[in-house]
Amino acid sequence: MTGKGRAQAAEPSRVDVEVVRTLRAEILRPGQSPEELVFAGDDAPDTLHAAVLEHGAAIAVASVMREPFPSRPSAGDWRLRGMATRPPARGRGAGRKLLELCVSHARGAGGTLLWCNARVPARGFYELAGFAADGDTFEIPRIGPHVLMWLELAEPR
Numbered sequence: 001m002t003g004k005g006r007a008q009a010a011e012p013s014r015v016d017v018e019v020v021r022t023l024r025a026e027i028l029r030p031g032q033s034p035e036e037l038v039f040a041g042d043d044a045p046d047t048l049h050a051a052v053l054e055h056g057a058a059i060a061v062a063s064v065m066r067e068p069f070p071s072r073p074s075a076g077d078w079r080l081r082g083m084a085t086r087p088p089a090r091g092r093g094a095g096r097k098l099l100e101l102c103v104s105h106a107r108g109a110g111g112t113l114l115w116c117n118a119r120v121p122a123r124g125f126y127e128l129a130g131f132a133a134d135g136d137t138f139e140i141p142r143i144g145p146h147v148l149m150w151l152e153l154a155e156p157r
Helices: 017-028 094-108 120-128
Strands: 048-054 057-066 077-085 113-119 138-140 144-152
Touching: 017 048, 017 057, 017 077, 048 094, 057 094, 077 094, 094 113, 113 120, 120 144
Parallel strands: 077 113
Antiparallel strands: 048 057, 057 077, 113 144, 138 144
16 A cells, blocks of 8 residues: 555556557547557557556556657657556556656667656656756647656766
8 A cells, every 4th residue: 555545556567559549548638539649659669558557457558669859869769658647546656667667668778868748747757757857848739838858768978
């Protein structure tokens, strides 16, 4: 049990991309078409789609894929995308566990930097995990305010 008296989330596992797209649609991008839920890199062979499942249903999802960091691209860059947790499951460690799995996957594939466009309310979550902000807050149309964040995975460049 957590300090909040709720059970800890289960361990994350690799899942099919359709599992993460379902939660992307529900939590991150309601009202968008199925085509808009497909991210560049979703189908790359080294992309990881992961979920925390409870009773066979995803309560949290994330994807990590190779993509250059916008302000200083490098071959070892990876992007975290589509991280989402169902509201009733928040605060139970699912997001932290997913992030740890994504970091491990990128590191294991030779990644040197992991970055994401974090929603402003999630900034503190990423800062607690060691991410740093890069630049000012910006708006993603139809989605909301974000901040570019990054985490060094290997020796500094």
